[in-house]
Amino acid sequence: MSTTHSFYEEKVQHYIDELTRLRPYATGVAALRLTCFGALAWAVYKWASVHSTAWIIATLLLAICFAILVRIAWRMNDRKALLEKLLFINNNEVNVLHNRPNQFDNGGKFLSYGSISGDLDVFGAGSLFLLLNRTTTWHGTKQLADLLNEPLLSSAAIYDQQQAVRTLSTQRELGQLITAHGLLNGEKEGNLNDIGNWLQQPQVIHGNRFINVLRYLTPLYSAIFLFNWLATGSYGLLIPVIFINWAIIGRYAKRIQQQHTLLGKKEAILIQYASILSLFVKVETGDSELLKKEKDKAAEAHLSVKKLSRLSAMFDQRLNLFINIFLNSFLMYDIQCLWALESWKKQHKDRFNEWIHTVGMIESLNSLATFAYNNPGYQYATINTETLSIAATQIAHPLIPAEGRVANDCSFGINEKLVLVTGSNMSGKTTFLRTLGINLILAQCGAPVCAATFSFTPMVIRGSIRVSDSLQEQTSYFMAELKRLQQIIHFLQQQTTPVLILIDEILRGTNSEDKTYGSEQFIKKLIRYRCLTLFATHDLTLSRLEDELPKQVSNYCFESTIRNGELLFDYTLQRGVAKNKNASFLMEKMEII
Numbered sequence: 001m002s003t004t005h006s007f008y009e010e011k012v013q014h015y016i017d018e019l020t021r022l023r024p025y026a027t028g029v030a031a032l033r034l035t036c037f038g039a040l041a042w043a044v045y046k047w048a049s050v051h052s053t054a055w056i057i058a059t060l061l062l063a064i065c066f067a068i069l070v071r072i073a074w075r076m077n078d079r080k081a082l083l084e085k086l087l088f089i090n091n092n093e094v095n096v097l098h099n100r101p102n103q104f105d106n107g108g109k110f111l112s113y114g115s116i117s118g119d120l121d122v123f124g125a126g127s128l129f130l131l132l133n134r135t136t137t138w139h140g141t142k143q144l145a146d147l148l149n150e151p152l153l154s155s156a157a158i159y160d161q162q163q164a165v166r167t168l169s170t171q172r173e174l175g176q177l178i179t180a181h182g183l184l185n186g187e188k189e190g191n192l193n194d195i196g197n198w199l200q201q202p203q204v205i206h207g208n209r210f211i212n213v214l215r216y217l218t219p220l221y222s223a224i225f226l227f228n229w230l231a232t233g234s235y236g237l238l239i240p241v242i243f244i245n246w247a248i249i250g251r252y253a254k255r256i257q258q259q260h261t262l263l264g265k266k267e268a269i270l271i272q273y274a275s276i277l278s279l280f281v282k283v284e285t286g287d288s289e290l291l292k293k294e295k296d297k298a299a300e301a302h303l304s305v306k307k308l309s310r311l312s313a314m315f316d317q318r319l320n321l322f323i324n325i326f327l328n329s330f331l332m333y334d335i336q337c338l339w340a341l342e343s344w345k346k347q348h349k350d351r352f353n354e355w356i357h358t359v360g361m362i363e364s365l366n367s368l369a370t371f372a373y374n375n376p377g378y379q380y381a382t383i384n385t386e387t388l389s390i391a392a393t394q395i396a397h398p399l400i401p402a403e404g405r406v407a408n409d410c411s412f413g414i415n416e417k418l419v420l421v422t423g424s425n426m427s428g429k430t431t432f433l434r435t436l437g438i439n440l441i442l443a444q445c446g447a448p449v450c451a452a453t454f455s456f457t458p459m460v461i462r463g464s465i466r467v468s469d470s471l472q473e474q475t476s477y478f479m480a481e482l483k484r485l486q487q488i489i490h491f492l493q494q495q496t497t498p499v500l501i502l503i504d505e506i507l508r509g510t511n512s513e514d515k516t517y518g519s520e521q522f523i524k525k526l527i528r529y530r531c532l533t534l535f536a537t538h539d540l541t542l543s544r545l546e547d548e549l550p551k552q553v554s555n556y557c558f559e560s561t562i563r564n565g566e567l568l569f570d571y572t573l574q575r576g577v578a579k580n581k582n583a584s585f586l587m588e589k590m591e592i593i
Contacts, residue, residue, distance in 0.1 A: 002124045003376055007172065008093045008552040015087040021079065026076045036385065040066050041156025050467040055098045063335035069122065085180040088141055089102050096131075097374060099401045106130040111143045114484070116185055119465035120437045121146050121399065128438055131399060132447075134175075136182025137272060138192070138357050140363025147364060151444030153458045155383045161368075162380050164290040168369035171284060176281050182363065185272035191267065192356060204255045206342035211248070215335055218245055222330035238330075245332045256334050263312050263341065264319075270309030273359050273518060277302035280362050301355035304348050311341050316573065364545035378448035382455045388498050388532050389413025390436065394452035397435040398442070405450075406571035411456070416521055416554040418533040422540055422578040428571040429536040430465060432558070436534065437461055460495065460531070461503030462488050481506060485522065492529040499531040505519045505538060516541050527552050543577040 040062040047055040058266045092103045112118055123129045129148060134140045168175065205211045205281035221241050229235045249256070277298040285291040315337045317323045327333035372378070375398075384391075390412050396405040406428070412419050423429045438451040443456055464484040467477060485506060492499060506522065507515040516539055523545060526533050535542075545553040557578035562566045567582050 002097075002376075004376060005094070005097050008090045008097070011176075011190075012087065013092040015083050015090065019083050019087065021274065022076065022083065024081055026080065029069060029073050029076060033066065033073060033105075036062060036066045036537070042067055045286055052306060063205055081184055085183045086176060088183070089176050090457060093370075094372065101126075102130050102133065104130070104135070104570040105141060107133060107141070107145055110149070114464065114480075114495070115274070116437070116461050116463050116502070117149055119463055120434050120461075121443070122438075122441065126399065127361045128441065129400065132371050134179050135363040135372050136179060136368040136489055137276070137359055139360035140182070140367075143357075143360030143364040147445050148441060151461075152446065153444070155385055155458060156590035158383060158444055158446055158458065160288070160290040161365075163286075163288040163446075164294075164365050165368045165372050165446050165448075166292055166380065168283065168365055169286045171374035172370075172373055174279065174282060174313040175369055178362065178366055181275040181279060182272055184275075185268040194262040195266060195270075196353070198507055200258065201259070201262070203342050203346070204252060204259065205338055206346060209305040210457075211335065211339070214244070214248065215332055215339060217345070219331045226330065229287070234376070242329045245329055249328055249334050252338075256338055259338060259341070260315055260318065264316055265312075267309050267316065267391070270305055270312060273356065274302050274309055276359050276362055277305060277355070284446060291365075293309050294358055294365075297355065297358040298362070301351070301358060304344075304351075305355060306347075308341075308344055308348075311337065315341065353545065368445060368483055372448050375448060378450055379452060379454060381443035381451075382449050384455050384457050387413060388417075388457050388459075388530065390440065390454075390456045390500070390532065392436075392439070392449075392451045392454045395435060395439060395454065396429060396450045398438065400431075400448040405417070408435075408571075408573040409449075410436075410556075410573055412554075415534045416552060417527045418535055418553045419556055420523075420542055420545065420553060421537070421556050421558070421573075422533060422543060423536075424560045424578060424580060424582040427558035427560050427569055427578070428573075429558055430504050431571070432573060433463075433465060433504055433534055433536055437463070437500070438501050457498055457532075459498045459500040460491075461500045461502065462491055463504075464506060465502055465504040466490065478508075478510070481508070491527065492526075492531060496530075499529070501526060501531050501533040503533065503535045505536060512539075513537065520545065523553070524549075542579055 009528060025292040043055055043059040044063050046052075046057050056557055088103070094095065096102050106125055106127055107123040107124075108125070110117070110129070111127075121127045123145070123334070129145065132148075133141070133144060135144055150160060170370070211242055218241050219367060220236070225235075225241070229238060280295060280298040281302060283291060283295055285295055290301050294577065317333055318328075323333065325454040348382075378398075391410065391414075393409045396407040421432065436452075439451060439454060440456060440459065440461060442449045443454055444458055464481065467481045467484055492501075500547075507518045510518070519535075519537065519539060523542070529547065543555045543589045546555045555575070555577050557574050557576055558571065559574060559578055560580050560582050561570075562580070562582075
């Protein structure tokens with residue numbers, strides 16, 4: 001059993017044991033709380049009946065005990081919820097290592113079939129995003145999706161990302177705590193948009209000197225004459241302050257309600273973000289400049305975001321009828337909350353979006369670090385900026401289970417600009433294109449790749465592998481394919497950054513002569529641009545381009561063999577042109593012909 005697998009199995013057993021130990025304590029506290037409540041009710045009854053000092057003291061002591069037990073119960077419930085999330089996380093990792101689906105979001109909402117992400121299975125069921133994703137916030141999910149859609153192109157940025165992933169991958173307990181605390185409060189897409197809108201709203205009362213004076217005077221006045229009422233029974237002097245408070249609240253009522261509409265019920269999501277930031281402050285940054293930068297932001301942000309969560313919770317108390325009437329009457333509660341919130345806004349609004357982006361960055365890095373920890377055999381790539389090339393040894397597809405993978409060695413770009421990959425159906429051409437593309441995405445995200453070695457030039461990836469027609473757009477398969485090829489050419493004409501082009505069997509909707517001519521001309525156009533192209537095809541006549549365009553086009557292939565009436569594939573990339581065909585053999589074997 002691997003060290004990684006053992007780690008998760010041990011954690012699963014540990015959290016099961018912790019939950020088992022916690023249950024009797026929780027039951028005991030619940031029983032004590034119920035007993036204490038009963039005793040408190042009896043003490044209140046006796047106090048009201050007897051009016052003795054002993055029963056007053058007993059009532060106060062029992063009330064304190066009940067409050068303490070409630071607090072303990074809350075903490076135990078919080079502890080239980082956290083342990084359950086940690087147990088879920090480790091069970092999930094065990095399942096992932098056994099090639100069962102990850103239980104986090106698969107990113108289907110980001111899937112686009114007219115793009116390279118659709119070609120390479122970056123999003124959706126059985127995707128790269130599903131393999132990587134351990135995010136719990138919308139900003140974390142979006143950050144990871146954006147990174148996969150547009151991987152890093154700067155060598156320095158990729159190196160910084162690698163260092164951060166490598167360093168964070170060794171801190172799995174902290175990483176799991178970050179994920180677990182995030183899971184305690186599930187966020188829905190756009191939940192923080194209202195806060196963003198609130199931050200852009202102009203101040204309602206902050207800076208108003210008259211309001212600032214009254215928010216101190218009216219509570220002081222109320223406190224004095226509340227004590228006077230309790231001592232003398234005279235409440236006449238309280239009426240003016242109640243009138244003044246409600247007059248001011250009434251004047252701003254509409255704008256207070258607008259503010260609450262934007263900020264109401266945001267405590268949980270803000271606690272979620274604050275918890276992630278607070279935990280990340282404990283990260284060991286090592287030599288990673290990226291982790292140091294994000295840690296500094298988290299240290300600055302977590303207390304401020306937590307304070308906003310508390311203010312939001314206090315503002316929500318206006319929905320309580322008793323608090324709304326009593327506290328507004330004597331303390332001008334809505335005004336006090338709004339003043340505190342606007343003070344926070346004035347001090348922090350320019351940094352809030354940056355702090356929230358930091359949460360997304362933390363979750364994205366944590367997802368990549370988990371992937372790195374789960375795959376200790378994967379290697380971090382090296383960057384080559386001198387020549388436009390990709391070279392790898394023992395490269396395989398990370399979405400194919402280890403026992404089913406066939407690894408290949410390859411080196412493209414030194415002796416050619418375009419690689420023609422020929423081979424029969426099911427021989428492995430398309431899988432190899434996807435293998436190269438998806439490992440390049442991983443490398444440019446700073447994650448380790450499914451290879452023994454991997455050297456690359458940072459490149460934008462474009463291609464045409466999975467094409468479909470569209471009834472809504474009245475587009476045939478052939479026209480949809482032509483549009484994809486047109487998009488590639490237009491992109492190359494406008495692009496200065498190196499590009500990797502992945503093409504799989506174009507022009508399937510026309511006759512063979514037209515297909516060969518069109519493919520040949522398209523290849524000749526591609527090699528004019530600053531791109532490296534892998535072009536998979538069944539059309540063997542295109543292989544003559546290696547002689548016509550030396551140092552521009554090279555031939556590689558995947559072969560199949562027929563042995564003892566069985567069709568066999570070794571899925572091994574070879575130099576040269578495919579010779580064997582399998583279509584007629586399979587048709588005969590299936591009694592089609």
